[in-house]
Amino acid sequence: MTRKSVRMMSASGILGYGFPEASLQAALALKPDMIGVDGGSSDPGPHYLGSGKTLNSRLAMKRDLGLLLRGAIANGIPMMVGTCGGAGGTPHLAACADIIREVAAEHGLHFKMALIEAEQEQGFLLEQLEAGRIKPLGNAPELRAADLKDAVRVVGMMGPEPYLAALQAGAQVILGGRGTDPAPWAALAMHHGLPPAPAWYAGKILECACNAAIPKKHDCLMVTVGEDYVETEPLNPELRCTPLSVAVQALHENASPIIRYEPGGVVDSSDCRIEALTDRRVRITGMRWTERPYTIKLEGARQAGYSAIAIAATRDPGLIGQLDTFMDFVRESTATKVKALGIATEDYQLVLRLYGRDGVMGAWEPHPDDAPTEVAIIAEVVARTQDIANAALSLARVTLLHSDFPGRMCREGNMAFPFSPSDIERGAIYEFMLQHVIEIDDPLRMFPIRYEDV
Amino acid sequence: MVKLKHIAKACKSKNAGPFHITLDIMFDKPALFEQVRETGVINAALIAQLYGVAETDILFTEYAPALAWKATLPRRIASGAVGDTDVYGAQQHAPLLDIEIPLDIAA
Numbered sequence: 001m002t003r004k005s006v007r008m009m010s011a012s013g014i015l016g017y018g019f020p021e022a023s024l025q026a027a028l029a030l031k032p033d034m035i036g037v038d039g040g041s042s043d044p045g046p047h048y049l050g051s052g053k054t055l056n057s058r059l060a061m062k063r064d065l066g067l068l069l070r071g072a073i074a075n076g077i078p079m080m081v082g083t084c085g086g087a088g089g090t091p092h093l094a095a096c097a098d099i100i101r102e103v104a105a106e107h108g109l110h111f112k113m114a115l116i117e118a119e120q121e122q123g124f125l126l127e128q129l130e131a132g133r134i135k136p137l138g139n140a141p142e143l144r145a146a147d148l149k150d151a152v153r154v155v156g157m158m159g160p161e162p163y164l165a166a167l168q169a170g171a172q173v174i175l176g177g178r179g180t181d182p183a184p185w186a187a188l189a190m191h192h193g194l195p196p197a198p199a200w201y202a203g204k205i206l207e208c209a210c211n212a213a214i215p216k217k218h219d220c221l222m223v224t225v226g227e228d229y230v231e232t233e234p235l236n237p238e239l240r241c242t243p244l245s246v247a248v249q250a251l252h253e254n255a256s257p258i259i260r261y262e263p264g265g266v267v268d269s270s271d272c273r274i275e276a277l278t279d280r281r282v283r284i285t286g287m288r289w290t291e292r293p294y295t296i297k298l299e300g301a302r303q304a305g306y307s308a309i310a311i312a313a314t315r316d317p318g319l320i321g322q323l324d325t326f327m328d329f330v331r332e333s334t335a336t337k338v339k340a341l342g343i344a345t346e347d348y349q350l351v352l353r354l355y356g357r358d359g360v361m362g363a364w365e366p367h368p369d370d371a372p373t374e375v376a377i378i379a380e381v382v383a384r385t386q387d388i389a390n391a392a393l394s395l396a397r398v399t400l401l402h403s404d405f406p407g408r409m410c411r412e413g414n415m416a417f418p419f420s421p422s423d424i425e426r427g428a429i430y431e432f433m434l435q436h437v438i439e440i441d442d443p444l445r446m447f448p449i450r451y452e453d454v
Numbered sequence: 455m456v457k458l459k460h461i462a463k464a465c466k467s468k469n470a471g472p473f474h475i476t477l478d479i480m481f482d483k484p485a486l487f488e489q490v491r492e493t494g495v496i497n498a499a500l501i502a503q504l505y506g507v508a509e510t511d512i513l514f515t516e517y518a519p520a521l522a523w524k525a526t527l528p529r530r531i532a533s534g535a536v537g538d539t540d541v542y543g544a545q546q547h548a549p550l551l552d553i554e555i556p557l558d559i560a561a
Contacts, residue, residue, distance in 0.1 A: 042469070042471060042472050042533070043468075043469050043533070043541075043542050044541065044542070045472075045533050045534030045538075045541040045542075046472070046533070046534045046535070047534065139511075139528070140473075243519070244482060244520060244521065247517070247519045247520030247521075247522070248480065248520055248522075250517070250519075250520060251476075251478050251480075251517065251520055251522060251524055252468070253468055253469065253470055253471075253476070254470055254476065254524075255470045255471075255474060255476060255513055255526040256513060256515050256524070256526070257515055257517040257520065257522070257524055258515060258517065272519065274519055299472075304535065304536050305536070349536060351536065351537050353539060359539060360539055360540060360545050360546075361539070361540075361545070361546060361548065362530060362531075362537075362539050363506065363530055364505055364506065364530060364546060364549070366504070366548070366549045366552075382536050429534075429536070430534070431532060431534065431535040431536070432472040432473070432532050432533060432534065432535070435471075435473055
Protein backbone atom coordinates (compact mmCIF):
# COMPACT_ATOMS: atom_id res chain seq x y z
CA MET A 1 0.00 0.00 0.00
CA THR A 2 1.50 3.34 -1.02
CA ARG A 3 1.08 6.03 1.55
CA LYS A 4 2.40 9.47 2.26
CA SER A 5 5.70 9.63 4.10
CA VAL A 6 8.23 12.29 5.08
CA ARG A 7 11.97 12.15 5.63
CA MET A 8 13.55 14.21 8.40
CA MET A 9 17.11 14.62 9.60
CA SER A 10 18.55 15.46 12.99
CA ALA A 11 22.13 16.74 12.97
CA SER A 12 23.33 15.89 16.47
CA GLY A 13 22.31 15.50 20.10
CA ILE A 14 22.61 19.22 20.85
CA LEU A 15 23.36 22.18 18.60
CA GLY A 16 27.08 22.88 18.89
CA TYR A 17 28.16 19.31 19.62
CA GLY A 18 29.28 19.01 15.99
CA PHE A 19 28.57 16.42 13.28
CA PRO A 20 30.46 15.15 10.22
CA GLU A 21 29.79 17.32 7.17
CA ALA A 22 29.72 14.16 5.02
CA SER A 23 26.67 12.92 6.96
CA LEU A 24 24.79 16.16 6.24
CA GLN A 25 25.67 15.88 2.55
CA ALA A 26 24.48 12.26 2.54
CA ALA A 27 21.21 13.41 4.11
CA LEU A 28 20.70 16.19 1.55
CA ALA A 29 21.33 13.72 -1.29
CA LEU A 30 18.30 11.78 -0.01
CA LYS A 31 16.09 14.89 -0.43
CA PRO A 32 14.75 15.18 3.13
CA ASP A 33 11.62 17.22 3.90
CA MET A 34 13.48 19.10 6.65
CA ILE A 35 16.70 19.19 8.59
CA GLY A 36 16.85 20.12 12.23
CA VAL A 37 18.66 19.92 15.50
CA ASP A 38 17.70 20.07 19.14
CA GLY A 39 19.49 22.89 20.87
CA GLY A 40 19.04 22.22 24.54
CA SER A 41 18.49 20.19 27.64
CA SER A 42 18.10 20.71 31.37
CA ASP A 43 20.90 18.17 31.87
CA PRO A 44 23.82 20.60 32.13
CA GLY A 45 22.14 22.10 35.18
CA PRO A 46 20.44 25.39 36.10
CA HIS A 47 23.28 27.78 35.23
CA TYR A 48 22.23 28.39 31.62
CA LEU A 49 18.56 29.06 32.30
CA GLY A 50 19.53 31.24 35.25
CA SER A 51 22.34 33.26 33.69
CA GLY A 52 21.00 33.52 30.15
CA LYS A 53 24.29 32.19 28.78
CA THR A 54 24.41 29.55 26.06
CA LEU A 55 25.52 25.98 26.77
CA ASN A 56 27.81 25.65 23.77
CA SER A 57 30.18 28.27 22.39
CA ARG A 58 29.12 30.72 19.71
CA LEU A 59 31.84 29.32 17.44
CA ALA A 60 30.55 25.74 17.78
CA MET A 61 26.92 26.78 17.26
CA LYS A 62 27.88 28.91 14.24
CA ARG A 63 29.72 26.01 12.63
CA ASP A 64 26.69 23.71 13.01
CA LEU A 65 24.06 26.34 12.13
CA GLY A 66 26.09 27.56 9.15
CA LEU A 67 26.23 24.11 7.56
CA LEU A 68 22.56 23.38 8.26
CA LEU A 69 21.32 26.76 7.06
CA ARG A 70 23.26 26.62 3.79
CA GLY A 71 22.11 23.04 3.20
CA ALA A 72 18.47 23.90 3.88
CA ILE A 73 18.39 27.04 1.71
CA ALA A 74 20.21 25.32 -1.18
CA ASN A 75 17.63 22.53 -1.10
CA GLY A 76 14.57 24.69 -0.47
CA ILE A 77 13.58 22.84 2.70
CA PRO A 78 12.83 24.00 6.27
CA MET A 79 15.51 24.14 8.93
CA MET A 80 14.30 23.94 12.51
CA VAL A 81 16.09 24.30 15.85
CA GLY A 82 14.48 23.36 19.16
CA THR A 83 15.36 24.86 22.56
CA CYS A 84 17.88 27.33 21.19
CA GLY A 85 21.08 28.04 23.07
CA GLY A 86 20.71 25.29 25.66
CA ALA A 87 17.93 26.66 27.83
CA GLY A 88 15.56 28.27 25.34
CA GLY A 89 15.02 31.61 27.08
CA THR A 90 14.90 34.98 25.32
CA PRO A 91 18.71 35.58 25.41
CA HIS A 92 19.37 32.03 24.16
CA LEU A 93 16.99 32.45 21.25
CA ALA A 94 18.49 35.87 20.44
CA ALA A 95 22.02 34.40 20.41
CA CYS A 96 21.01 31.78 17.81
CA ALA A 97 19.03 34.27 15.72
CA ASP A 98 22.07 36.53 15.65
CA ILE A 99 24.23 33.68 14.31
CA ILE A 100 21.65 32.89 11.61
CA ARG A 101 21.59 36.53 10.45
CA GLU A 102 25.38 36.60 10.38
CA VAL A 103 25.67 33.39 8.33
CA ALA A 104 22.95 34.62 5.96
CA ALA A 105 24.82 37.90 5.42
CA GLU A 106 28.14 36.11 4.87
CA HIS A 107 26.68 33.78 2.24
CA GLY A 108 24.05 36.06 0.69
CA LEU A 109 21.13 33.84 1.77
CA HIS A 110 17.54 35.08 1.94
CA PHE A 111 14.58 33.43 3.64
CA LYS A 112 11.66 33.93 5.99
CA MET A 113 12.62 33.23 9.61
CA ALA A 114 10.33 32.54 12.56
CA LEU A 115 11.46 33.10 16.14
CA ILE A 116 9.29 31.42 18.75
CA GLU A 117 9.65 32.81 22.27
CA ALA A 118 9.24 30.50 25.26
CA GLU A 119 10.16 32.80 28.14
CA GLN A 120 7.18 33.58 30.36
CA GLU A 121 6.30 36.87 32.00
CA GLN A 122 5.84 36.86 35.76
CA GLY A 123 2.52 38.70 35.50
CA PHE A 124 1.05 35.99 33.25
CA LEU A 125 2.30 33.19 35.53
CA LEU A 126 0.91 34.86 38.67
CA GLU A 127 -2.43 35.28 36.92
CA GLN A 128 -2.47 31.59 35.95
CA LEU A 129 -1.49 30.57 39.48
CA GLU A 130 -4.25 32.71 40.91
CA ALA A 131 -6.71 31.03 38.52
CA GLY A 132 -5.57 27.61 39.77
CA ARG A 133 -4.18 26.53 36.43
CA ILE A 134 -0.59 25.75 37.59
CA LYS A 135 -0.42 22.20 38.97
CA PRO A 136 2.46 20.30 40.63
CA LEU A 137 3.82 17.16 38.97
CA GLY A 138 4.26 13.99 41.05
CA ASN A 139 5.20 14.80 44.63
CA ALA A 140 6.20 18.40 43.93
CA PRO A 141 4.88 21.01 46.37
CA GLU A 142 2.09 23.43 45.45
CA LEU A 143 3.51 26.54 43.82
CA ARG A 144 3.22 29.81 45.74
CA ALA A 145 3.24 33.34 44.32
CA ALA A 146 6.44 34.00 46.33
CA ASP A 147 8.20 31.19 44.44
CA LEU A 148 7.36 32.79 41.12
CA LYS A 149 8.59 36.16 42.36
CA ASP A 150 11.92 34.50 43.28
CA ALA A 151 12.46 33.17 39.77
CA VAL A 152 15.05 34.84 37.56
CA ARG A 153 13.71 33.10 34.44
CA VAL A 154 10.80 30.80 33.64
CA VAL A 155 10.27 29.08 30.31
CA GLY A 156 7.41 26.96 29.06
CA MET A 157 8.17 23.78 27.13
CA MET A 158 6.29 24.23 23.88
CA GLY A 159 4.68 21.46 21.90
CA PRO A 160 4.76 21.14 18.10
CA GLU A 161 1.92 23.61 17.50
CA PRO A 162 4.00 26.83 17.36
CA TYR A 163 6.38 25.17 14.86
CA LEU A 164 3.37 24.00 12.88
CA ALA A 165 1.97 27.54 12.82
CA ALA A 166 5.32 28.90 11.61
CA LEU A 167 5.47 26.27 8.83
CA GLN A 168 1.93 27.14 7.78
CA ALA A 169 2.93 30.82 7.69
CA GLY A 170 5.67 29.89 5.22
CA ALA A 171 8.73 30.26 7.44
CA GLN A 172 11.72 28.31 6.15
CA VAL A 173 14.00 28.79 9.15
CA ILE A 174 12.33 28.26 12.52
CA LEU A 175 14.17 28.84 15.77
CA GLY A 176 12.35 27.86 18.93
CA GLY A 177 12.81 28.70 22.58
CA ARG A 178 12.34 25.94 25.17
CA GLY A 179 10.28 23.07 23.85
CA THR A 180 9.74 19.40 24.39
CA ASP A 181 12.62 17.79 22.49
CA PRO A 182 10.58 16.05 19.74
CA ALA A 183 8.56 19.22 18.89
CA PRO A 184 10.25 20.41 15.64
CA TRP A 185 10.12 16.99 13.96
CA ALA A 186 6.67 16.10 15.27
CA ALA A 187 5.47 19.42 13.81
CA LEU A 188 6.99 18.77 10.38
CA ALA A 189 5.37 15.32 10.16
CA MET A 190 2.01 16.73 11.28
CA HIS A 191 2.38 19.58 8.76
CA HIS A 192 2.43 16.90 6.06
CA GLY A 193 -0.74 15.37 7.46
CA LEU A 194 0.77 12.43 9.32
CA PRO A 195 -0.89 11.28 12.54
CA PRO A 196 0.44 12.25 15.99
CA ALA A 197 1.61 8.77 17.10
CA PRO A 198 4.34 8.20 14.47
CA ALA A 199 5.09 11.94 14.36
CA TRP A 200 5.86 12.06 18.09
CA TYR A 201 7.73 8.76 18.04
CA ALA A 202 9.91 9.99 15.18
CA GLY A 203 10.63 13.20 17.08
CA LYS A 204 11.73 11.30 20.16
CA ILE A 205 14.11 9.14 18.12
CA LEU A 206 15.50 12.20 16.34
CA GLU A 207 16.00 14.52 19.31
CA CYS A 208 19.30 12.85 20.25
CA ALA A 209 20.24 11.98 16.64
CA CYS A 210 22.68 9.07 16.56
CA ASN A 211 22.13 8.18 20.21
CA ALA A 212 19.72 5.76 18.52
CA ALA A 213 22.61 4.15 16.62
CA ILE A 214 25.77 2.21 17.38
CA PRO A 215 28.65 2.76 17.88
CA LYS A 216 27.64 5.85 19.82
CA LYS A 217 28.93 9.16 18.48
CA HIS A 218 27.67 12.63 17.60
CA ASP A 219 26.37 12.17 14.09
CA CYS A 220 23.33 12.78 11.87
CA LEU A 221 20.28 10.51 11.81
CA MET A 222 17.60 10.16 9.13
CA VAL A 223 14.08 9.06 9.92
CA THR A 224 11.21 8.27 7.55
CA VAL A 225 7.70 8.63 8.97
CA GLY A 226 4.61 7.08 7.44
CA GLU A 227 0.95 6.82 8.48
CA ASP A 228 1.67 3.93 10.85
CA TYR A 229 5.42 3.42 10.98
CA VAL A 230 8.76 5.05 11.62
CA GLU A 231 11.98 3.91 9.95
CA THR A 232 15.42 5.02 11.01
CA GLU A 233 18.88 4.72 9.52
CA PRO A 234 22.13 6.57 10.26
CA LEU A 235 23.77 8.54 7.43
CA ASN A 236 27.33 7.68 8.36
CA PRO A 237 28.06 4.24 6.80
CA GLU A 238 30.11 3.32 9.90
CA LEU A 239 27.02 3.52 12.11
CA ARG A 240 24.03 1.19 12.38
CA CYS A 241 20.55 1.31 13.85
CA THR A 242 19.53 -2.00 15.37
CA PRO A 243 16.31 -2.87 17.22
CA LEU A 244 18.32 -2.74 20.44
CA SER A 245 19.96 0.63 19.69
CA VAL A 246 16.56 2.14 18.89
CA ALA A 247 15.07 0.70 22.08
CA VAL A 248 17.98 2.20 24.02
CA GLN A 249 17.00 5.66 22.78
CA ALA A 250 13.50 4.96 24.09
CA LEU A 251 15.06 4.59 27.56
CA HIS A 252 17.17 7.72 27.20
CA GLU A 253 16.52 10.45 29.81
CA ASN A 254 12.91 9.29 30.22
CA ALA A 255 11.26 8.34 33.48
CA SER A 256 9.47 5.51 31.65
CA PRO A 257 10.41 3.82 28.36
CA ILE A 258 6.81 3.09 27.45
CA ILE A 259 4.79 6.11 28.53
CA ARG A 260 5.93 9.57 27.56
CA TYR A 261 3.90 12.59 28.61
CA GLU A 262 3.81 15.37 26.05
CA PRO A 263 1.73 18.54 25.74
CA GLY A 264 -1.79 17.41 24.85
CA GLY A 265 -1.31 13.68 25.19
CA VAL A 266 0.69 10.56 25.89
CA VAL A 267 2.93 8.57 23.55
CA ASP A 268 2.49 4.91 24.46
CA SER A 269 5.12 2.46 23.21
CA SER A 270 3.91 -0.60 25.16
CA ASP A 271 2.93 -2.48 22.03
CA CYS A 272 5.65 -1.25 19.70
CA ARG A 273 7.25 -3.71 17.33
CA ILE A 274 10.86 -2.91 16.50
CA GLU A 275 12.21 -4.87 13.52
CA ALA A 276 15.46 -4.81 11.58
CA LEU A 277 14.85 -4.14 7.87
CA THR A 278 18.55 -4.40 7.06
CA ASP A 279 21.62 -4.64 9.27
CA ARG A 280 21.44 -0.84 9.77
CA ARG A 281 17.82 0.19 9.18
CA VAL A 282 15.02 -0.35 11.69
CA ARG A 283 11.25 -0.12 11.41
CA ILE A 284 9.02 0.65 14.39
CA THR A 285 5.25 0.15 14.36
CA GLY A 286 2.47 0.00 16.93
CA MET A 287 3.03 3.31 18.75
CA ARG A 288 -0.10 4.99 20.10
CA TRP A 289 -1.11 8.56 20.92
CA THR A 290 -3.78 9.24 23.50
CA GLU A 291 -5.07 12.76 23.80
CA ARG A 292 -5.21 14.39 27.22
CA PRO A 293 -6.05 17.91 28.38
CA TYR A 294 -3.43 20.30 27.04
CA THR A 295 -0.65 21.20 29.50
CA ILE A 296 2.69 22.98 29.21
CA LYS A 297 5.54 22.03 31.52
CA LEU A 298 7.36 24.91 33.16
CA GLU A 299 11.07 25.19 33.88
CA GLY A 300 12.42 27.87 36.16
CA ALA A 301 15.63 28.95 37.79
CA ARG A 302 16.20 31.10 40.84
CA GLN A 303 19.44 32.49 42.18
CA ALA A 304 20.88 30.40 45.00
CA GLY A 305 23.60 32.89 45.95
CA TYR A 306 27.24 33.40 45.03
CA SER A 307 29.83 30.67 45.13
CA ALA A 308 33.57 30.35 45.63
CA ILE A 309 35.51 27.09 45.68
CA ALA A 310 38.98 25.80 46.59
CA ILE A 311 40.48 22.44 45.66
CA ALA A 312 42.73 20.72 48.17
CA ALA A 313 43.91 17.17 48.73
CA THR A 314 45.42 15.03 51.45
CA ARG A 315 47.81 12.09 51.12
CA ASP A 316 48.22 11.70 54.89
CA PRO A 317 47.08 8.25 56.12
CA GLY A 318 46.69 9.61 59.66
CA LEU A 319 44.31 12.32 58.49
CA ILE A 320 42.46 10.04 56.06
CA GLY A 321 41.80 7.71 59.00
CA GLN A 322 39.84 10.43 60.82
CA LEU A 323 38.31 12.53 58.05
CA ASP A 324 34.88 12.86 59.62
CA THR A 325 36.05 14.27 62.92
CA PHE A 326 38.58 16.47 61.15
CA MET A 327 35.94 17.92 58.82
CA ASP A 328 33.60 18.50 61.76
CA PHE A 329 36.39 20.47 63.39
CA VAL A 330 37.02 22.43 60.17
CA ARG A 331 33.34 23.36 59.93
CA GLU A 332 33.19 24.47 63.54
CA SER A 333 36.46 26.38 63.51
CA THR A 334 35.63 28.09 60.21
CA ALA A 335 32.25 29.12 61.59
CA THR A 336 33.93 30.79 64.59
CA LYS A 337 36.36 32.70 62.37
CA VAL A 338 33.64 33.76 59.92
CA LYS A 339 31.47 35.01 62.77
CA ALA A 340 34.40 37.13 63.95
CA LEU A 341 34.23 38.98 60.60
CA GLY A 342 30.66 40.01 61.41
CA ILE A 343 29.13 37.61 58.86
CA ALA A 344 25.80 36.16 59.98
CA THR A 345 25.45 32.35 60.01
CA GLU A 346 22.43 32.47 57.71
CA ASP A 347 24.34 34.46 55.08
CA TYR A 348 26.59 31.62 53.96
CA GLN A 349 26.89 27.86 53.75
CA LEU A 350 30.09 25.76 53.68
CA VAL A 351 29.88 22.56 51.59
CA LEU A 352 32.75 20.05 51.71
CA ARG A 353 32.88 17.35 49.04
CA LEU A 354 35.37 14.55 49.73
CA TYR A 355 36.54 12.88 46.52
CA GLY A 356 38.06 9.46 47.00
CA ARG A 357 35.47 8.73 49.63
CA ASP A 358 31.90 9.78 48.74
CA GLY A 359 32.37 12.88 46.62
CA VAL A 360 30.37 11.44 43.72
CA MET A 361 27.49 9.66 45.44
CA GLY A 362 27.24 11.32 48.85
CA ALA A 363 24.68 9.50 51.00
CA TRP A 364 24.09 6.97 48.19
CA GLU A 365 27.72 5.74 48.35
CA PRO A 366 27.62 2.02 49.22
CA HIS A 367 31.30 1.86 50.35
CA PRO A 368 32.00 5.07 52.29
CA ASP A 369 34.39 3.28 54.66
CA ASP A 370 36.91 1.94 52.14
CA ALA A 371 40.24 3.59 53.00
CA PRO A 372 41.58 5.53 50.02
CA THR A 373 45.25 6.43 49.48
CA GLU A 374 44.45 10.07 48.87
CA VAL A 375 41.38 12.25 49.15
CA ALA A 376 40.58 15.46 47.30
CA ILE A 377 38.43 18.05 48.98
CA ILE A 378 36.43 20.68 47.16
CA ALA A 379 35.50 23.32 49.69
CA GLU A 380 32.65 25.54 48.52
CA VAL A 381 31.01 28.51 50.13
CA VAL A 382 27.65 29.66 48.85
CA ALA A 383 26.78 33.06 50.24
CA ARG A 384 24.45 36.04 49.94
CA THR A 385 27.19 38.06 48.21
CA GLN A 386 30.42 37.20 46.41
CA ASP A 387 32.44 39.12 49.03
CA ILE A 388 31.02 36.97 51.82
CA ALA A 389 31.64 33.79 49.80
CA ASN A 390 35.26 34.81 49.17
CA ALA A 391 35.92 35.76 52.78
CA ALA A 392 34.38 32.62 54.28
CA LEU A 393 36.09 30.36 51.76
CA SER A 394 39.46 31.93 52.52
CA LEU A 395 38.99 31.08 56.19
CA ALA A 396 37.81 27.54 55.38
CA ARG A 397 40.89 27.01 53.22
CA VAL A 398 43.30 28.16 55.96
CA THR A 399 41.47 25.99 58.49
CA LEU A 400 41.76 22.92 56.22
CA LEU A 401 45.47 23.56 55.83
CA HIS A 402 46.50 24.30 59.38
CA SER A 403 44.16 22.46 61.77
CA ASP A 404 45.62 19.90 64.13
CA PHE A 405 44.45 16.33 64.57
CA PRO A 406 45.55 13.55 66.92
CA GLY A 407 48.77 11.86 65.77
CA ARG A 408 49.60 14.58 63.25
CA MET A 409 53.03 14.06 61.65
CA CYS A 410 52.85 16.68 58.87
CA ARG A 411 53.58 19.70 61.03
CA GLU A 412 53.71 22.24 58.17
CA GLY A 413 50.20 21.84 56.77
CA ASN A 414 47.81 19.00 55.99
CA MET A 415 46.67 19.82 52.51
CA ALA A 416 48.12 19.84 49.00
CA PHE A 417 46.75 22.73 46.94
CA PRO A 418 47.29 22.25 43.22
CA PHE A 419 46.71 25.89 42.30
CA SER A 420 47.71 29.42 43.24
CA PRO A 421 45.48 31.26 43.77
CA SER A 422 43.66 28.40 45.45
CA ASP A 423 40.33 30.19 45.69
CA ILE A 424 38.11 30.43 42.62
CA GLU A 425 35.10 32.76 42.36
CA ARG A 426 32.16 31.07 40.63
CA GLY A 427 29.88 34.09 40.59
CA ALA A 428 26.10 33.86 40.85
CA ILE A 429 24.74 30.32 41.00
CA TYR A 430 21.24 29.10 40.31
CA GLU A 431 18.80 26.32 41.20
CA PHE A 432 15.99 24.70 39.24
CA MET A 433 12.72 25.52 40.97
CA LEU A 434 9.66 24.29 39.07
CA GLN A 435 8.12 20.84 38.62
CA HIS A 436 4.79 22.15 37.47
CA VAL A 437 2.53 22.26 34.46
CA ILE A 438 0.17 24.94 33.35
CA GLU A 439 -3.24 23.93 32.03
CA ILE A 440 -3.94 25.95 28.94
CA ASP A 441 -6.37 25.43 26.07
CA ASP A 442 -4.47 27.32 23.42
CA PRO A 443 -1.11 25.65 22.57
CA LEU A 444 0.09 28.89 20.93
CA ARG A 445 -0.79 31.41 23.63
CA MET A 446 2.47 31.13 25.63
CA PHE A 447 4.72 31.10 22.57
CA PRO A 448 4.53 34.27 20.46
CA ILE A 449 6.01 33.94 16.98
CA ARG A 450 7.88 36.78 15.29
CA TYR A 451 8.57 36.64 11.57
CA GLU A 452 11.55 38.25 9.93
CA ASP A 453 12.67 38.47 6.32
CA VAL A 454 16.39 37.75 6.39
CA MET B 455 25.98 -16.39 41.91
CA VAL B 456 27.27 -13.93 39.36
CA LYS B 457 27.58 -10.18 39.66
CA LEU B 458 25.45 -8.10 37.32
CA LYS B 459 28.53 -6.26 35.99
CA HIS B 460 29.83 -9.54 34.57
CA ILE B 461 26.73 -10.38 32.54
CA ALA B 462 24.92 -7.11 31.73
CA LYS B 463 25.65 -5.04 28.64
CA ALA B 464 25.13 -1.75 30.46
CA CYS B 465 24.33 -0.41 33.91
CA LYS B 466 23.92 3.33 33.75
CA SER B 467 22.42 6.40 35.37
CA LYS B 468 21.27 9.71 33.94
CA ASN B 469 18.99 12.60 34.83
CA ALA B 470 15.36 12.29 33.85
CA GLY B 471 14.73 16.00 34.27
CA PRO B 472 16.38 18.07 37.02
CA PHE B 473 14.66 16.29 39.91
CA HIS B 474 14.96 12.60 39.02
CA ILE B 475 17.63 10.05 38.21
CA THR B 476 16.92 7.11 35.98
CA LEU B 477 18.86 3.84 36.20
CA ASP B 478 19.03 1.45 33.26
CA ILE B 479 20.16 -2.17 33.35
CA MET B 480 20.51 -3.58 29.85
CA PHE B 481 21.34 -6.90 28.28
CA ASP B 482 22.19 -7.77 24.69
CA LYS B 483 21.32 -11.47 24.64
CA PRO B 484 17.58 -12.24 24.81
CA ALA B 485 18.11 -15.68 26.39
CA LEU B 486 20.30 -14.28 29.15
CA PHE B 487 17.83 -11.42 29.79
CA GLU B 488 15.09 -14.02 30.13
CA GLN B 489 17.18 -16.10 32.56
CA VAL B 490 17.86 -13.06 34.73
CA ARG B 491 14.21 -12.01 34.53
CA GLU B 492 13.15 -15.44 35.77
CA THR B 493 15.29 -15.08 38.90
CA GLY B 494 13.11 -12.08 39.85
CA VAL B 495 16.06 -10.45 41.61
CA ILE B 496 15.89 -7.15 39.74
CA ASN B 497 12.88 -5.30 41.10
CA ALA B 498 11.81 -2.05 42.70
CA ALA B 499 12.47 -3.32 46.24
CA LEU B 500 16.11 -4.06 45.42
CA ILE B 501 16.65 -0.60 43.91
CA ALA B 502 14.96 0.98 46.94
CA GLN B 503 17.31 -0.88 49.25
CA LEU B 504 20.47 -0.09 47.24
CA TYR B 505 19.72 3.63 47.12
CA GLY B 506 18.01 4.03 50.46
CA VAL B 507 14.78 5.41 49.04
CA ALA B 508 11.18 4.36 49.60
CA GLU B 509 9.94 1.73 47.14
CA THR B 510 6.85 3.87 46.57
CA ASP B 511 9.10 6.66 45.24
CA ILE B 512 10.48 4.42 42.49
CA LEU B 513 8.97 4.12 39.03
CA PHE B 514 10.12 0.66 37.94
CA THR B 515 9.64 -0.67 34.40
CA GLU B 516 10.68 -3.90 32.81
CA TYR B 517 11.22 -3.13 29.13
CA ALA B 518 11.65 -6.35 27.20
CA PRO B 519 12.05 -4.74 23.72
CA ALA B 520 15.37 -3.27 24.93
CA LEU B 521 16.19 -6.27 27.16
CA ALA B 522 16.21 -3.75 29.96
CA TRP B 523 14.99 -2.65 33.34
CA LYS B 524 14.52 1.00 34.20
CA ALA B 525 14.11 2.56 37.62
CA THR B 526 13.49 6.26 38.11
CA LEU B 527 13.95 7.77 41.54
CA PRO B 528 13.98 11.25 43.08
CA ARG B 529 17.44 12.81 43.23
CA ARG B 530 18.98 13.42 46.69
CA ILE B 531 19.53 17.02 45.62
CA ALA B 532 18.17 18.68 42.47
CA SER B 533 20.61 18.86 39.56
CA GLY B 534 23.10 21.66 40.14
CA ALA B 535 21.53 22.83 43.40
CA VAL B 536 23.76 23.67 46.39
CA GLY B 537 25.44 20.46 47.56
CA ASP B 538 24.77 18.44 44.40
CA THR B 539 27.64 16.17 43.34
CA ASP B 540 26.57 15.01 39.88
CA VAL B 541 24.82 17.57 37.69
CA TYR B 542 24.12 15.12 34.83
CA GLY B 543 23.37 12.24 37.21
CA ALA B 544 25.72 10.15 35.10
CA GLN B 545 27.77 8.45 37.86
CA GLN B 546 25.16 7.02 40.22
CA HIS B 547 25.18 3.53 38.74
CA ALA B 548 27.89 1.82 40.80
CA PRO B 549 25.56 0.08 43.30
CA LEU B 550 23.98 -1.78 40.36
CA LEU B 551 27.28 -3.37 39.34
CA ASP B 552 27.55 -5.65 42.36
CA ILE B 553 23.97 -6.96 42.32
CA GLU B 554 24.24 -10.73 42.82
CA ILE B 555 22.25 -12.78 40.33
CA PRO B 556 21.60 -16.39 41.40
CA LEU B 557 22.71 -17.94 38.13
CA ASP B 558 25.47 -20.42 37.53
CA ILE B 559 27.34 -18.48 34.87
CA ALA B 560 31.09 -18.07 34.63
CA ALA B 561 31.96 -14.39 34.92
